[in-house]
Every structure is written in structure tokens, then in C-alpha cells.
Amino acid sequence: MTDKPGNNDDWRDDTVSRAYGELKKAEPSADLDRKILAEAHRAVATEDKTVVRVHRWRKWSVPAALAATVVFAVPLVVRVFDNVDAPGQVPAIATTQTAETRDEPVPAAPAAGRIDANALMDPDTPPAGNGFAASPPPAEKTGESEALRYLASVPVAAAPVAGEGEDRDGIATYSRLNRLADEGPAPVEETMGISELRRFKPTAASREETATTEAPADAPVPATAAQLPEAPDSLKRESLAMEPGFEEIVVTGSRVSPEAELIEIARLHQRGRVRQARRQLGEFLVLHPGYELPDYFPLDAGDAIYPTDASGQRIVPEADDWLRGIAAMVERGDSDGARMQLAEFLERYPDHPLPDDFPLRRQDASIER
Amino acid sequence: MHTPASMTMATFITLPIERMGSNNTFQNENCGSTPYPSAILPPMAAEQSDQDLMLRYRDGDAAAFEELYARHKGPLYRYLMRQCGHPANAEEIFQEVWIRVIRSRERYKPLAKFSTLLYQIARNCFIDQVRRQGRSAIDAAAAVEPDTLLAGDDPERAASLGESGRRLTAAIAALPHDQREAFLLKEEGGFALAEIADITGTGRETVKSRLRYAMRKLREALEEENHD
Numbered sequence: 001m002t003d004k005p006g007n008n009d010d011w012r013d014d015t016v017s018r019a020y021g022e023l024k025k026a027e028p029s030a031d032l033d034r035k036i037l038a039e040a041h042r043a044v045a046t047e048d049k050t051v052v053r054v055h056r057w058r059k060w061s062v063p064a065a066l067a068a069t070v071v072f073a074v075p076l077v078v079r080v081f082d083n084v085d086a087p088g089q090v091p092a093i094a095t096t097q098t099a100e101t102r103d104e105p106v107p108a109a110p111a112a113g114r115i116d117a118n119a120l121m122d123p124d125t126p127p128a129g130n131g132f133a134a135s136p137p138p139a140e141k142t143g144e145s146e147a148l149r150y151l152a153s154v155p156v157a158a159a160p161v162a163g164e165g166e167d168r169d170g171i172a173t174y175s176r177l178n179r180l181a182d183e184g185p186a187p188v189e190e191t192m193g194i195s196e197l198r199r200f201k202p203t204a205a206s207r208e209e210t211a212t213t214e215a216p217a218d219a220p221v222p223a224t225a226a227q228l229p230e231a232p233d234s235l236k237r238e239s240l241a242m243e244p245g246f247e248e249i250v251v252t253g254s255r256v257s258p259e260a261e262l263i264e265i266a267r268l269h270q271r272g273r274v275r276q277a278r279r280q281l282g283e284f285l286v287l288h289p290g291y292e293l294p295d296y297f298p299l300d301a302g303d304a305i306y307p308t309d310a311s312g313q314r315i316v317p318e319a320d321d322w323l324r325g326i327a328a329m330v331e332r333g334d335s336d337g338a339r340m341q342l343a344e345f346l347e348r349y350p351d352h353p354l355p356d357d358f359p360l361r362r363q364d365a366s367i368e369r
Numbered sequence: 370m371h372t373p374a375s376m377t378m379a380t381f382i383t384l385p386i387e388r389m390g391s392n393n394t395f396q397n398e399n400c401g402s403t404p405y406p407s408a409i410l411p412p413m414a415a416e417q418s419d420q421d422l423m424l425r426y427r428d429g430d431a432a433a434f435e436e437l438y439a440r441h442k443g444p445l446y447r448y449l450m451r452q453c454g455h456p457a458n459a460e461e462i463f464q465e466v467w468i469r470v471i472r473s474r475e476r477y478k479p480l481a482k483f484s485t486l487l488y489q490i491a492r493n494c495f496i497d498q499v500r501r502q503g504r505s506a507i508d509a510a511a512a513v514e515p516d517t518l519l520a521g522d523d524p525e526r527a528a529s530l531g532e533s534g535r536r537l538t539a540a541i542a543a544l545p546h547d548q549r550e551a552f553l554l555k556e557e558g559g560f561a562l563a564e565i566a567d568i569t570g571t572g573r574e575t576v577k578s579r580l581r582y583a584m585r586k587l588r589e590a591l592e593e594e595n596h597d
Contacts, residue, residue, distance in 0.1 A: 010581050010584065010585070011562075011577045011578075011580035011581040011584060012555075012580070012584065013584040013587070013588055015588060015591060016537075016584055016587045016588055016591065017556060019533060019534075019537050019587075019591055020537060020541075020556050020587075021556075022534065023534050023537065023538060024443065024444070024447060024557070026443070026446060026447050026450055027442065027443050027446060028442055028443075028446045028460060028463055029460070032460055032463065032464060033438075033442065035464060036438065036464060036467045036468070036471075037434070037435060037438065039467075039468060039471055040426070040431055040434040040435070040438070040467075040471050041431045043471045043472065043474070044426070044429050044430075044431045044434075045431075
């Protein structure tokens with residue numbers, strides 16, 4: 001680029017430029033020249049391999065990434081479809097859909113997905129509009145639920161059943177329960193529910209209920225008091241005999257620990273047999289009043305459906321056991337639950353004295369349930 | 370690959386003024402991006418040769434760099450010498466400038482005059498040194514002996530300089546930094562006003578004004594010698 005000379009070009013001066021031109025003699029030292037030229041040669045000598053390597057990588061980076069994606073993604077998709085088609089392998093979504101048509105319809109949650117426990121205290125009085133009467137037959141009877149057979153046979157961490165709303169930790173709950181089941185102190189036969197281990201003596205109401213619920217056709221006939229001596233030694237008889245019409249609870253087979261019973265209940269819940277699980281929880285709480293349910297247990301004590309006698313009266317624990325359970329609730333800090341339990345206790349045992357060392361007084365009983 | 374045809378086309382491209390920091394620029398590693406001059410580059414054979422040499426060196430021809438270095442080493446060295454005022458500092462910056470040229474050769478594209486880029490790198494490196502050493506780096510140019518500015522470390526060359534050379538050298542060293550910079554870019558780099566404006570990041574009229582003041586002072590210094 002040149003700047004044309006003009007009238008206002010005093011920014012250039014030929015005299016000065018000529019004088020300065022004679023001063024243009026300084027040069028860098030020869031040593032400095034050698035250093036720079038050596039660096040230039042060295043850079044050229046080592047550059048090609050590095051540059052080519054980078055360019056090759058950049059050139060092939062995108063195709064390589066796409067190829068890697070295909071290599072990893074295609075087998076994964078194929079495997080997923082293989083699992084779906086394989087016998088006994090049911091995807092989680094199929095489990096959920098099947099469970100929604102299970103034998104135990106879930107009442108509509110009043111709020112935040114929770115079931116109104118008080119409304120469920122009487123199993124014979126279904127909440128209005130919850131479709132109890134229209135519930136389909138159990139899947140075990142129809143044999144149509146592949147998902148449940150799969151879940152019953154394999155203790156897997158399955159997704160919680162949609163619509164239940166009682167699951168606390170979802171998959172983690174069942175995983176922990178299954179792990180506990182594996183480590184549990186007393187093994188439970190996989191195909192036997194807890195009702196098969198402990199069964200109420202049939203009454204008119206219970207017989208009718210049994211006929212319409214989950215009890216298998218070949219279930220052991222409940223033992224009566226007269227039959228008990230014929231049973232093996234391992235049979236243990238426990239009589240509640242608290243209400244007229246109710247005779248006894250017979251525990252058959254090996255006595256299982258409370259933890260194992262809860263695991264079995266949780267498995268029922270996992271398989272979608274929610275109502276049965278709640279009933280079994282009621283039985284469990286009759287035998288273990290005030291038992292602290294684990295945090296990961298999918299049901300609350302308020303979800304329990306307690307057993308009833310022939311007259312429809314709720315069966316409750318024995319007085320002393322119940323009081324011990326209430327005391328245990330106070331001890332672990334569940335004072336509200338303890339007061340409600342005490343109110344129920346006093347309703348059923350109004351004349352029963354409270355022990356001197358009992359942590360609650362009669363006036364502490366709360367009628368709010 | 371850049372063919373001569375593409376190089377010719379590139380020389381007529383109007384280059385952007387703003388600084389460019391992308392990979393396709395001739396980027397200084399530590400001094401920031403190099404701006405392209407906002408000028409239509411003339412198809413001068415010498416400049417094309419500079420670019421051609423740099424392209425050849427980019428492609429691995431070390432001999433091209435030797436030729437390129439031989440063309441620009443003197444003017445660049447003197448520019449730095451008179452900017453820094455001390456041979457040691459000038460040599461340090463001089464070496465750093467060429468090292469940056471060597472290391473950034475892979476990103477070189479013939480979009481601007483090589484000399485413009487070279488002096489831009491040199492200016493940035495000088496600014497870096499000023500930041501490191503403070504104002505003393507600029508003041509050193511005025512404090513240095515004229516013989517050193519004239520001849521560097523060569524005593525015989527310094528002895529051969531006349532009194533006019535010493536006066537002019539002293540007057541150059543006494544110029545304000547901006548005026549001295551504009552003067553040296555014009556005389557050593559051979560740049561026009563617009564190119565100096567691009568290198569220094571100022572306006573063309575500002576450069577002209579600086580040069581006008583510089584020339585007036587240097588002319589007065591030479592006239593004083595004649596009066597004496």
C-alpha cells in the first residue's frame with residue numbers, strides 16, 4: 001500500500017528517511033540467527049508425524065463415533081427384544097399393566113397417592129366408587145398373568161405396581177426386601193403365602209371370603225382344636241379366643257420370624273396382591289401389636305385390614321400383648337400412634353387396668369384416628 | 370493445498386478489521402490474536418513471495434524459512450532494538466517473535482502480508498514485556514547510549530557512525546513511544562499509514578499525526594546539527 005504525496009504530507013520527510021537509512025546497520029548476532037534457524041529446522045523435522053496424526057484422528061473421529069454407537073446400541077436393542085420375547089421374561093411395563101387388572105383393586109387415593117387407612121379398616125365396607133365389586137378374578141386362578149408368575153419365581157427388583165401409591169421406596173424397597181429374604185432367618189416356601197402358614201379357622205364369613213380371594217383350592221384345611229393332636233410336632237397352636245365365634249388361629253409349619261412374615265407380605269404387595277397383603281398385615285399386627293414396620297416396607301400400619309370374627313367385629317390382640325405393643329410404640333417415639341392404639345384398646349378392653357409402669361395414662365388416649 | 374491462483378485471489382480479499390481468534394488465524398500463542406489489516410492487498414511480487422515462503426515453510430520446507438528470515442531479520446531487529454532500548458531485551462523479544470512464527474506456521478493462511486503479521490507479533494511481544502517490566506521497558510529506549518542503538522553490540526560499527534547518526538539516534542530514542550513506534554514501523558517495516566494503523570490498532574489519521582510530530586522533531590534534530 002502506498003500513500004500518495006500531497007500538500008499535507010509533512011508526516012513524511014525524505015531528509016529524515018535518508019539519514020535514518022544510513023543507520024540501518026544493526027543486525028541480530030550470528031548466534032541468535034543460529035538458534036532461530038535451528039529451531040525452525042527442528043520444528044519441521046518433527047512436525048509431520050504429529051500433524052498427520054491429529055488430522056487423521058479428526059478425519060475419522062466422527063465415523064468412529066458413529067460406528068461405536070452402532071456397535072453398542074444394536075446388540076443392546078436386540079437383547080432387549082430378546083428378553084421381551086423370551087419365556088418367563090416380562091418387561092416392567094407388562095407387569096404394570098397386568099397388575100392393574102389384578103384381583104386386588106386399589107382404592108382411589110384421597111390425596112398424595114396415599115390410601116385412607118381408616119376407610120380400609122373394615123374390609124367388608126369398600127370405599128364408595130372404588131370398584132371393589134367389579135374387580136376381576138385373581139390372576140392365579142385364571143392363569144393369565146405371566147408377569148406375576150415371573151415375579152413370584154424370581155425375586156427381582158421390579159418397578160412398583162402402578163396405582164398403588166403406597167410404595168415408599170419403589171424398586172429399592174423390593175430390592176432390600178428380597179435381600180432380606182435371602183438372608184432371612186427362616187425360609188418360607190416360595191409358593192406359599194402367609195395365609196397358608198397361618199390360617200383362621202373358617203367361619204361363615206371367612207369361608208365366603210376365602211372362596212372369593214386368593215386361597216388356592218388345595219390349601220390345607222384349617223385345623224381345629226380336635227385335629228391339632230394329629231398334626232406334626234412342628235405345628236404350633238395359638239389361640240386368641242377373644243371374641244365369640246372366633247375359635248383360634250392355627251399356625252402351621254415352622255414358626256417364622258416377624259421379619260420373614262413382613263417379607264412375605266411385601267412380596268405379595270410386589271406381585272400386585274395388595275388387598276391380600278393388607279389383610280396379612282392385619283393378621284400380623286394382631287399377632288405382633290405395635291410392631292415397628294421397617295421404613296422400606298411398602299405398607300403402613302394404617303393400611304392393614306384386620307381380621308374380623310363371625311359378627312364382623314374386628315379381632316384385636318390380647319390385652320397384655322396389645323399393651324406391650326403400645327408401650328413399645330411410645331418407647332420408639334410414636335406417641336401419636338400409641339395414643340390412638342390406646343384409645344382402641346380402651347374401647348375393646350374398657351375395664352382392663354393399665355400397668356403401673358405403663359408410659360401412658362387413660363386420659364392420654366386419642367380418639368382421633 | 371494453496372495454489373498460486375488461490376494465493377493471488379487471497380491477496381485481493383478485503384480483510385476484516387476485528388481481531389480473529391479462530392484456528393484459521395495466524396495466532397500468537399501468548400500475545401493474543403493477530404488482526405488482519407483492513408486493506409486491499411496489492412499483488413506485489415515481493416509480498417506474494419513472503420507468503421509463498423511461509424506457505425512452503427508451513428508445508429515443511431525449512432529453506433523457505435531461512436530466506437524469509439534473512440529478509441526480515443534486520444528490520445525487525447532494529448525495530449525491536451529501538452523500541453526496547455537494550456540489545457539483550459531486543460534479542461529476547463526477537464527470538465520469541467520468530468519462535469512464535471515457527472510454532473504457529475500450521476495455522477498460517479496467506480490472508481495478509483507476512484510482514485504485517487510479523488510486526489504485529491513483535492508489537493504484542495513488546496507489550497508483554499512492558500507489562501512484565503513496567504514502564505521502565507519503554508523508558509529504557511531513551512536512556513540507552515546512541516551507539517548501542519545504532520550498532521548493537523558491534524563496537525567497530527559503532528565507531529564508524531558519524532555525529533549525525535548519533536544525534537538522530539538520540540532524537541529517535543527521545544521520541545514519545547507512540548511516535549517512535551509509528552516512525553520505526555514506517556522506516557523499518559516500510560508500512561503505509563493504513564498498515565501502521567492496523568498494526569497499532571489506531572486510526573489512520575492518528576498515525577499520520579504521530580508521524581508528523583515525529584518527523585518534525587527528528588528534522589529539528591538534524592537541523593541543529595547543521596547549525597552547530
